[in-house]
Amino acid sequence: MKFTIHQSSRQGGRPYNQDRLAYSYSKDALLLVVADGMGGRQHGEIAAHLAVKTLTDTFQRLAVPTLSSPARFLTENIQQVHDMIANNIQTEHLIEKPGTTVVAAIIQRGVLYCAHVGDSRLYHYRDGHLLFRTEDHSIVQALFNRGVIKQDDMAQHPYRNRIYNCLGGEETPKVELSDKHELLEGDTILLCTDGIWGVVDDDRIKELLHTNEIDQAIIKLLDEAEINGGDDSDNMSLIGLQWGDRQSSNFVISTLTMQLGTTTTIMNQISELENDQNMQHDLTDDVIEDTIAEIQAALNNAKQGRKLK
Secondary structure (H helix, E strand, O other): OEEEEEEEEEOOOOOOOOEEEEEEEOOOEEEEEEEEEOOOOOOHHHHHHHHHHHHHHHHHHHOOOOOOOHHHHHHHHHHHHHHHHHHOOOOOOOOOOOOEEEEEEEEEOOEEEEEEEOOOEEEEEEOOEEEEEOOOOEHHHHHHHOOOOOHHHHOOOOOOOOEOOOEOOOOOOOOEEOOOEEOOOOOEEEEEOHHHHOOOOHHHHHHHHHHOOHHHHHHHHHHHHHHHHHHHOOOEEEEEEEEOOOOOOOOOEEOOOOOOOOOEEEEOOOOHHHHOOOOOOOOOHHHHHHHHHHHHHHHHHHHHHHHHO
8 A cells, every 4th residue: 555644633722622533554454533522521532532542453453454344343343432431431530421423434455434423524535526525413414404404504503513423422323334435546535523624615625635735735724724713713633645656745655565464553642732721621641541441441341241141
């Protein structure tokens, strides 16, 4: 595989950053994942971190060098995150259930697989044209699909930020698996939270991705989203990838010489300086890791208990 990839996240006007994102690759498979912790729930960053960590950890274990079923990997492991949140949340750090959206993609043998829950999106472009975009699990999207509102009304609708499908919610989430898509040399993939697409329209996103190398496009998208969002801008996170080496960039990653059974994972580190700006927010990455470990241990104990019965 050859690809150029860049990821980044900014806090925006929020007191701390609840987004998490990462990518991981083996010799013949690549995972990308973006999660947006739900701001209306306490400590949504734990849910987002759990989603990213669960997917990347499992990918590292199973992609040796390919996954037996990329589609099943996505649906089963995203559902596993929900179960871990929903069934085992009463720890010393958590008072109520956190929630998160997630959008994740696997690229294997030149084919793109995608699954999502909520309103974090994946875009697939070819030669400057949008081939595919995930459909938000949001109230306004549902109203539009039923013909209740027009597309022009969606951006300003009072329910524009409300979603009906998430990980960690009261209802069992629907993990939506998109049709698989074959990738061609030069195709561009973007995964992003609503902090990006909510303030930068699709035509502008396409323009920036088509007229810039992927790393510069990501920076410009973040800059524009931060300006458009103003003082109250949301967390902004995105991963951009161009397939192949059409750009002849110095940042092209080639897995041709990778050893079988090895993986590389790049987690986007949310800076402690950002999150420490809110002095009442005391969840460091170490605390989040400890909380996740407690949740995983509780889930395993619950499974063992069911087996004994």
